[in-house]
Amino acid sequence: MDSPELPHPTDNRWLAPLVGLFRSVRFRVREVLAAPTQWRRHKRRVDRAFDAAHGVDTGGVVPLHAMGVTTPSARLAVDYIASDPEEFEAAMTALAVDAERFTFVDVGCGKGRALILAARQPWRRLIGVEFSSSLCAVARTNLARAVGGARQVEVRCQDALEFELPDEPLVLFLYNPFERSLMKAFAARVAASLERSPRDIRVVYTNPFHGDEWIAAGFELCARGDTHAIYRSVARR
Numbered sequence: 001m002d003s004p005e006l007p008h009p010t011d012n013r014w015l016a017p018l019v020g021l022f023r024s025v026r027f028r029v030r031e032v033l034a035a036p037t038q039w040r041r042h043k044r045r046v047d048r049a050f051d052a053a054h055g056v057d058t059g060g061v062v063p064l065h066a067m068g069v070t071t072p073s074a075r076l077a078v079d080y081i082a083s084d085p086e087e088f089e090a091a092m093t094a095l096a097v098d099a100e101r102f103t104f105v106d107v108g109c110g111k112g113r114a115l116i117l118a119a120r121q122p123w124r125r126l127i128g129v130e131f132s133s134s135l136c137a138v139a140r141t142n143l144a145r146a147v148g149g150a151r152q153v154e155v156r157c158q159d160a161l162e163f164e165l166p167d168e169p170l171v172l173f174l175y176n177p178f179e180r181s182l183m184k185a186f187a188a189r190v191a192a193s194l195e196r197s198p199r200d201i202r203v204v205y206t207n208p209f210h211g212d213e214w215i216a217a218g219f220e221l222c223a224r225g226d227t228h229a230i231y232r233s234v235a236r237r
């Protein structure tokens with residue numbers, strides 16, 4: 001407790017602004033340091049609830065070095081971390097397309113959580129592309145458990161830059177799978193495929209750090225939410 005005899009620092013006209021500044025900096029520092037801890041706790045809760053509800057293993061973080069991928073694009077990949085189901089649903093609501101017209105592709109499908117969520121909708125086909133063979137194996141087991149024979153979901157173990165885009169209307173789902181230069185190369189690949197075969201392609205990009213690469217590749221932004229951006233192919237006149 002402060003002594004009543006001593007002047008309080010905030011009574012001093014020189015000291016008071018410094019004390020105020022110190023307190024607001026201390027508050028901000030505590031806030032910034034607490035945020036990742038809160039986020040990790042929240043993620044652990046979400047992971048446990050999702051995996052228990054579906055009898056699967058989609059949680060946790062798998063760092064790049066543990067994936068065993070040695071291709072040059074591995075240096076530009078982001079660690080495995082599963083989509084948050086609420087964020088996924090928000091993006092799908094914003095997408096608002098007739099699922100039966102489109103093939104859904106999760107580019108960098110990891111352990112398959114987004115595919116499990118997507119399988120609730122009547123897509124023409126569902127495909128996951130993942131370059132880590134260990135994650136592909138986990139995804140296949142998870143899909144067999146959570147989706148079973150109800151829907152056929154194909155998991156292709158290959159690099160996104162080698163994936164042949166199907167010649168049909170597509171929803172490309174990207175949960176921040178790679179760094180800018182790879183996103184640029186992937187967007188250019190999609191643009192080239194469109195050039196050869198014009199069709200409706202939607203890109204659902206969650207945590208869209210490099211969304212401008214889709215604009216640069218000739219796509220237009222059609223929706224944006226707190227954690228997603230959605231782009232579409234522009235019809236050629």
Ligand SMILES: C[S@@+](CC[C@H](N)C(=O)[O-])C[C@H]1O[C@@H](n2cnc3c(N)ncnc32)[C@H](O)[C@@H]1O
Pocket residue numbers: 067073074076077078079080081082083106107108109110111112113114129130131132135158159160161174175176177178
């Ligand atoms: C953030 S996780 C997203 C997982 C999943 N899409 C989901 O929403 O739950 C990104 C995934 O992309 C994969 N990835 C990164 N670069 C890739 C590439 N060039 N080709 C294929 N997969 C890649 C990683 O191995 C990782 O599993």
